[in-house]
Amino acid sequence: MPGIEDEVLEVSDLDVHYGVGRRRHRALSGVSLQVRSGETLGLIGETGSGKSTLARTVLGLVRASGGRVRIGGEDVTGYSQRQWRSFRRRGVVQYVFQDPLRSLDPDLTVQESLLEPLLLRGDPRASALEAVREQFARVNLDEHLLPRRPAELSGGQRQRVAVARALVVEPALIILDEPVSALDAANRVQILQIIKNLRDAGTALVFISHDLGSVAGVADRIAVLYQGELVESGSTAEVLRTPQHAYTRLLLGSVPTLHAPPATRAERQALRAQLNGEPV
Ligand SMILES: Nc1ncnc2c1ncn2[C@@H]1O[C@H](COP(=O)(O)OP(=O)(O)OP(=O)(O)O)[C@@H](O)[C@H]1O
Ligand SMILES: [Mg+2]
CATH class of the missing domain: 1.10.238 (Recoverin; domain 1)
Structure with a gap:
């Protein structure tokens, strides 16, 4: 078993809230995950499930209301703005924003x-x-x-x-937030190839996407966020073969090339209803 020193990223029991007073709402609840050195974690979930929030919290751009974040063995929970600036400057972790314009200074x-x-x-x-x-x-x-x-x-x-x-x-860890979603097929293939090369070179990666299909070919492990909670995590093969959560099965239903039998339309509707808490 790899020791704790192999963890490039360790997120424990993370809670994040946005807003104050009556507008306060929870974006993440009790999320725990680890990324070991050289490993690629695919983080998937539908829009609004909290993927970017998780990334931004790991980078210190959003403050957690509970839980812990360790990067490269260093506990960064509770770092001040100044400590974050100096930590980011060391380049241990890098974040590619969902909107590439945000990653780049326009000037x-x-x-x-x-x-x-x-x-x-x-x-x-x-x-x-x-x-x-x-x-x-x-x-x-x-x-x-x-x-x-x-x-x-x-x-x-x-x-x-x-x-x-x-x-x-x-960097020891790179978080890529929806790196291929906005791209056409040719650019998508190129970026996925860059991600594969990175993985093969031993960089630890978190690859965020709402699309299980693009993550499945690259990730060693998959974690699934649903409404701010981590509902599933395991090796890519395990998650594809024996998805535990209804939402993951729903995602698999929309990826016809994978081993799991594609869900029928009726099955998908029933799952949707179940997920929304409606009687089936
Ligand atoms: N700055 C913010 N202030 C208030 N609420 C926010 C803020 N950023 C995100 N949220 C809310 O938190 C929840 C999670 O948002 P987040 O951006 O993390 O989702 P996501 O999984 O990255 O979605 P997408 O796939 O659309 O990028 C959503 O309900 C969103 O509306
Ligand atoms: Mg996002």
């Missing part, structure tokens, strides 16, 4: 954007420039894009630049 050129995390970390400019060029090639981007600003890129290029920026510091 910086692509080259400046990629250089920034390296220079902040204290790398000398010459080696930082070299690392940027190498990274660019690795995500299949041409160097003629380096002087451009985010607004002058296509959606697919922007997503690849955002991924390149996350990779350039060689």
Whole structure:
């Protein structure tokens, strides 16, 4: 059994609320999960289930109301803004936002954007420039894009630049929030290939998606969020073969190529009703 030192990410009993007073609502409830070094975790769930909230809380962008987060063995729960800034600067964990425009500063050129995390970390400019060029090639981007600003890129290029920026510091953990959802088929295949290469290179990954199909080919393990709770987690093969939760079965029903027999329309309707608490 791997020891605790192998955990790149450990989330324990996490609660997150948004809003105050009567508008306070719970986005995550008692969520626990681990990602070991070199492992890819697929985090799936329908829209509003709390996937981005979980990612943002791990990055210290949203404050938890309960529970604990450890990254690379370091307990970051309760870090102040200043502690977070210095922790993020070290580049242990990187987050690629769901909207790639949010990962990139609109005023910086692509080259400046990629250089920034390296220079902040204290790398000398010459080696930082070299690392940027190498990274660019690795995500299949041409160097003629380096002087451009985010607004002058296509959606697919922007997503690849955002991924390149996350990779350039060689973090121990990368969280990719819906990295392929907004892309066309060709760009999707390219990004999935980059994710596979990363996984093969031993980087720990959290791959967030509402689409079980794109996660299944990449993830070692799958965790399923449903209305802010983790309703299922296990090895990808286990989850696909013997899904435990009705919501996971519903997801599987929409992935016809997997081993589980596809749910019929009537079965899916019954599951939906069950999930919504209606009498079947
Ligand atoms: N800043 C915020 N303030 C208040 N409520 C929020 C905020 N961000 C998210 N929420 C709410 O928290 C819940 C979880 O949202 P979250 O963005 O984490 O879902 P998600 O699983 O990432 O969805 P999607 O697949 O659409 O990206 C939703 O009900 C959402 O409306
Ligand atoms: Mg989201």
